[in-house]
Amino acid sequence: MNKIKIKSIQNTLKNEEGHQTNSWKDTTELLLRKLFPDDKQEEDNEQNKTTRINAKVQPTNNQNKQEELEINNELIDNFIKSLKNGKAPGPDNLKNEIYKNNKEIWTPYLTRLFQECLQQGIFPDPWKKARLVILLKGEDKDRSDPKSYRPICLLNIIGKIFEKVIAQKINEKRPNIENCKLQYGFRKKKSTEDAVNEICDKINELKTQDCRYVMGIFFDITGAFDNLWWPALLQELKLLNLHPRLWDTINNYFINRRVEAGTADGIVGKVPTRGCPQGSVLDPIFWDIAFQPCLVMLDGMQEVEARGGLR
DSSP states (O other): OTTOOOOOOOOOOBOTTSOBOOSHHHHHHHHHHHHSOOOOGGGOOHHHHHHHHHHTSOOOOOSOOGGGGOOOHHHHHHHHHTOOTTOOOOTTOOOHHHHHTTHHHHHHHHHHHHHHHHHHTOOOGGGGEEEEEEEESOTTSOTTOGGGEEEEEEEOHHHHHHHHHHHHHHHTTOTTGGGOTTOOSSOTTOOHHHHHHHHHHHHHHHHTTTOOOOOOOOOOOTTTGGGOOHHHHHHHHHTTTOOHHHHHHHHHHTTTOEEEEEETTEEEEEOOSSSOOTTSSSHHHHHHHHHHHHHHHHHHHHHHHHTTOOO
């Protein structure tokens, strides 16, 4: 009987002033404000201002890298085959099965379409629109607190296939992606179990050195994907020496994005100015790239410690 769950309906939340919302629209607008925070330029420090300016400058690359942007039918066919059945569709209501069962029709068309998008450096606006589904993080969470909910963005499948193309092009510029020993997320053949094993090995190693206590510091980034700062990401992407047209496409990916949720009072929407849409193909890659400088710094500290430079 535990498998039979009644879907709960949340129609009121506690707002910033501590008052309860009194309509579906107010509740949804509050959730959108909390789950999709705005990028506030007025709060920038000097370093942030410099990063924001640098992110707007297109990378200069005089080498002819036209071949790197070429895609073929085989690539798109494999991406379509990799789509999983039974997944919820985006705003256009086209499911994965429609693409998979007719891939011989879709493949050549999408190949030409995606090639043109890359050549023009654009990510079409209709593919940026997301239908928002809001999930409670756990049954023990306070249902009146907006932070107790997780946003899932249902995107059009055609846009997600194009994201797979972009992801592959990005990863081609990250040949040493598997060499970062400190990153266990978003890596093939790595998981949280590996991180736990690493901690256990470190503890056992210290035990042999007659250490009685081991101290660990753990931190959790609240709304990590939802708070990703686009200028920092674009600045890191420049370091990958991407093709200028590919960089333009990624930059355009963040322009005119929109999330919408249906309510009893009609459609309520918001234009995000930061963060990655949870449910997209690119969100873990973007977060990984933006977080890379922190991992590099920690890796350097670990090397110094191994040489006896830190105590």
